Amino acid sequence: MSTTPVTVTVTGAAGQIGYALLFRIASGQLLGPDTPVKLRLLEIPQAVKAAEGTAMELDDCAFPLLAGVDIFDDATAAFDGVNVGLLVGARPRGAGMERGDLLAANGGIFGPQGAAINAGAADDVRVLVVGNPANTNALIASKHAPDVPAERFTAMMRLDHNRALAQLAAKSGVGVGDVKNVTIWGNHSAKQYPDIAHATIGGRPAPSVIADDAWVTDTFIPTVAKRGAAIIDARGASSAASAANAAVDHVRDWVLGTPEGEWTSVGLVSDGSYGVPEGVISGFPCVSKDGAWEIVQGLEMSEAAQAGLAVSVAGLVEERDAVAELSLI
Numbered sequence: 580m581s582t583t584p585v586t587v588t589v590t591g592a593a594g595q596i597g598y599a600l601l602f603r604i605a606s607g608q609l610l611g612p613d614t615p616v617k618l619r620l621l622e623i624p625q626a627v628k629a630a631e632g633t634a635m636e637l638d639d640c641a642f643p644l645l646a647g648v649d650i651f652d653d654a655t656a657a658f659d660g661v662n663v664g665l666l667v668g669a670r671p672r673g674a675g676m677e678r679g680d681l682l683a684a685n686g687g688i689f690g691p692q693g694a695a696i697n698a699g700a701a702d703d704v705r706v707l708v709v710g711n712p713a714n715t716n717a718l719i720a721s722k723h724a725p726d727v728p729a730e731r732f733t734a735m736m737r738l739d740h741n742r743a744l745a746q747l748a749a750k751s752g753v754g755v756g757d758v759k760n761v762t763i764w765g766n767h768s769a770k771q772y773p774d775i776a777h778a779t780i781g782g783r784p785a786p787s788v789i790a791d792d793a794w795v796t797d798t799f800i801p802t803v804a805k806r807g808a809a810i811i812d813a814r815g816a817s818s819a820a821s822a823a824n825a826a827v828d829h830v831r832d833w834v835l836g837t838p839e840g841e842w843t844s845v846g847l848v849s850d851g852s853y854g855v856p857e858g859v860i861s862g863f864p865c866v867s868k869d870g871a872w873e874i875v876q877g878l879e880m881s882e883a884a885q886a887g888l889a890v891s892v893a894g895l896v897e898e899r900d901a902v903a904e905l906s907l908i
């Protein structure tokens with residue numbers, strides 16, 4: 580076992596996702612069974628007491644890998660020395676809202692946190708933004724951290740990706756582990772484009788296994804894209820355990836690598852790949868090698884996929900322009 584603990588800062592630690600996430604991190608599911616972790620929890624002052632309660636429960640789990648828990652209401656202190664930053668703390672949407680409607684309420688959170696990361700993070704810092712609208716919040720944080728490479732600020736598309744795997748597995752009657760290489764392009768919004776063109780099911784091309792284009796267009800894509808709203812409708816609260824699970828999957832693959840021959844979906848700063856304007860944070864097919872995400876290049880995109888990505892990217896550009904207008908970037 581390595582003896583140097585990895586410092587993981589989680590914002591919104593007293594919230595729903597925080598409660599589902601912290602115990603998974605402390606048990607070793609984020610960074611592997613040999614890596615001790617130090618948790619630094621950031622909350623707003625009113626929620627610090629609740630975070631303290633969660634920290635008491637973390638103690639009571641007696642996790643061998645947990646090397647300490649500290650609680651903060653100040654971002655600069657919370658991100659001091661951070662190796663992995665999970666930016667969860669933000670308001671969730673309610674029924675009838677789109678995630679982009681949260682920009683005015685949540686955008687202001689991410690500039691100061693980006694600046695705090697810039698000021699005090701470890702050189703290898705990796706950031707995952709979960710708080711919505713995740714892609715544009717990640718952009719805001721990144722813009723406030725000029726000394727941190729932009730590709731270290733990622734937005735969570737993994738929940739959409741996992742949703743897509745589950746829908747395809749159910750439709751084709753296989754286990755989820757048999758479905759690989761789906762891509763969620765664009766924004767983590769209802770306008771994302773879930774793409775099965777290069778996916779495989781049991782090692783065979785997904786489009787020919789499914790063999791039902793109408794189902795893909797009329798059922799699969801809208802089900803995945805609108806799943807967040809369906810969960811809010813059913814639960815009366817937005818996804819929490821599945822979001823925490825996706826965050827664990829994202830960071831684990833980033834740090835430990837994606838399995839050979841498989842990619843996942845990551846909200847990553849665009850380098851212009853697939854015609855996505857440089858600088859916006861868009862969902863791409865990505866592999867992680869040597870601890871860094873790389874966009875999978877050279878995938879042929881159907882006309883429908885190109886059109887779907889263009890619509891989604893237009894939403895990202897609109898959000899970027901809106902936060903520029905609000906002087907958030």
Ligand SMILES: NC(=O)C1=CN([C@@H]2O[C@H](COP(=O)(O)OP(=O)(O)OC[C@H]3O[C@@H](n4cnc5c(N)ncnc54)[C@H](O)[C@@H]3O)[C@@H](O)[C@H]2O)C=CC1
Nearest residue numbers: 591593594595596622626668669670671709710711735822
């Ligand atoms: N990207 C994705 O796939 C998903 C994103 N989300 C988003 O994650 C966010 C959190 O969701 P929940 O945990 O369900 O919400 P929640 O309301 O249960 O918890 C949010 C927590 O963040 C804290 N918080 C607010 N401002 C903060 C700040 N400046 N610094 C630190 N903490 C702060 C609040 O005190 C609260 O404890 C929401 O924006 C939600 O929409 C949720 C599911 C999936």
Ligand SMILES: O=C([O-])CC(=O)C(=O)O
Nearest residue numbers: 672711738807808817818
């Ligand atoms: O839909 C929401 O507001 C929460 C979320 O991002 C998701 O479940 O994908």
